[in-house]
Amino acid sequence: MSAPAAPATSVRAVSRRSGTAIAIFALLLLSYVLNAMDRQLFPLLVSDVREEHNFGLADAGLLSTVFTLGMGLAGIPTAFLMARLRRKTVVMIGIFVFSITTLLTALSAGFADMFIYRALSGLGEAMQLAALLAIATTYFTRRRAVAIGSINLSFAVGAAVSPVFGGALLAAFDWRMPLIVFGLLGIVAIALVAIFVRPWLTEAAPSTAEVSAEAAADGEPAGAGPELPARFLNRNTVLITIATVAGGLLIYGYLGMYPTYLQEELGFDVAQKSGVMSIFGLGAILSIVGGMLGDRFNARIVLPASFAIGIVLAVLLFTGPATFAFQAAFSFIWGAVISGTTYVNLAGYQVKAVRPELAEKASGLFIAALYIPAAFSGYLVGAAAGSMGWQRTGMVLIGGISAVGALAALFIRPAAMTR
Structure with a gap:
């Protein structure tokens, strides 16, 4: 005897709830687009800031990437807040912090206060990102990969939009106006999150039944899979951490100083420089494809290949023709490979290298290894370029x-990692 069909009203209610959840999550993703726009904005302004304040190239590079120091050090305060406050509240606090510090950067008197504001902006950005990841992985339990991929996609959208919008403001006004406008947009985002985002989505926790259903859907019995190391710091986590430090220096060395190279070395104007960085953001939109490659192939294939491509791109970008078409084309590839593939899979493989109960600790190690060294990548590139x-x-x-x-x-051992 077949089971009775679910009432039509119940099906419609579930459908409405799912549609509402997607709409609310889309609003949260929109707020993260602003986060990404904020990260991409300051490198466009570096040359103008240098000219007004007479900063050296290395100091300007440090200001361009020091926000990642705030991101890397945000783990402890973020964990404290998320243990005591709603995730929705943490999202709003994060937006408030990076928006206010962006506004304050426009009012900076010199290097010291600008350094503080830039570092604190990273603290706010990390708070928002951590809360969004928690929301994505606890509400959308059957579509975690898609939900996390959509966060990466939102960052790429912000990276593509920021140079165009910010560049237009820079061309029409001075370097302070883009910072003021972006900071005020964050305040608007806080109001929208406060009004429209519902706690039943942001504070959801996966039930035991949901977790069991997911395991059954994977078709694997309990205990199936590779024998993972008992220790958190094992061969794979150490090697992936080394690779993550390299990845952070690459990603933020490029983001922090490449626009300055385009303007001061190649003679690009604001529109050309903004256009190249926007096209880089379009390349980073392929991060979902990069994540799929990481799921399909093991770490000893994907990571060495993407880093090797990085070597070729580094040579081409800094020694190739000083034309918009050439620089834009290879910046797009850089976005797709380094940001869209290397970054995404470093995060994923670090979690896959430990037992499930250590996953949060592995994510914390990834954030620290990526963002703390990245804070000094702009200074490193600027000092090297100067010498x-x-x-x-x-x-x-x-x-x-x-x-x-x-x-x-x-030297990573794929056999000691989950797929």
């Missing part, structure tokens, strides 16, 4: 960092 020129910086420094990441990844 040996941009071309050698690309080949020796950026290419060398890529080589270190590739070499570390070659």
Whole structure:
């Protein structure tokens, strides 16, 4: 005897609830687009800030990437807040912090206060990201990968939009106006989250039944899979951490100083520089594809290959023709490979290298390893460019960092990781 069909009213109610959840999550993703726009904005302004304040190239590079220090150090305060406050509240606090510090950056008197505001902006950005990841993985239990991929996609959208919008403001006003406008947009986002986002989505926790259903859907009995190391710090986590440090230096060395290279070395105007960085963001939109590659192939294939491509790209970007078409094309590839593939899979493989009960600890290690060294990537690139020129910086420094990441990844043991 077949089971009775579910009442039509119940089906419609579930459908409405799902549609509402997607709409609310889309609003949260929109707020994260602003986060990404904020991250991409300051590198566009570096040359103008340098000219007004007479900062050295290395100091300007440090200001461009020091927000990642705030992101890397945000683990403890974020964990404290998320243990005591609603995730929705943490999202709003994060938006408030990076929006206010963006506004304050426009009012900076010199290097010291600008350094503080930039570092604190990263603290707010990390709070928002951590809360969004928790929301995505606890509400959308059957579609975790898609939900997390949509967060990465939102970052890529912000990375593509920010140079165009920010560049237009920079061309029409001075360097302070983009910071003021982006900061005020964050305040608007806080109001929208406060009004429309519902706690039943943000504070959801997966039930035991849901977790069991997911395990059954995977078709694997309990205990199936590789024998994972008992220790948190094992061969794979150490190697992936080394590769993550290299990845952070690459990603944020490029983001922090490449726009300055385009303007000061290649002579690009604001519109050309903004256009190239926007196209980089379009490349990063392929992060979902990069994640799929990581699920399909093991770490000893994906990571060495992506880092090796990074070596080639470093040489081409800093020694190739000074034309918009060339720089835009290879910046797109950089976005797809380094941001869209290397970054996504470093995060995923670090979690896959430990037992499930250590997953949160592995994510914390990834964030610290990526963002804390990245804070000094702009200073490193700027100092190198000032001493040996941009071309050698690309080949020796950026290419060398890529080589270190590739070499570390070659010794990963895929057999001791979950698929």
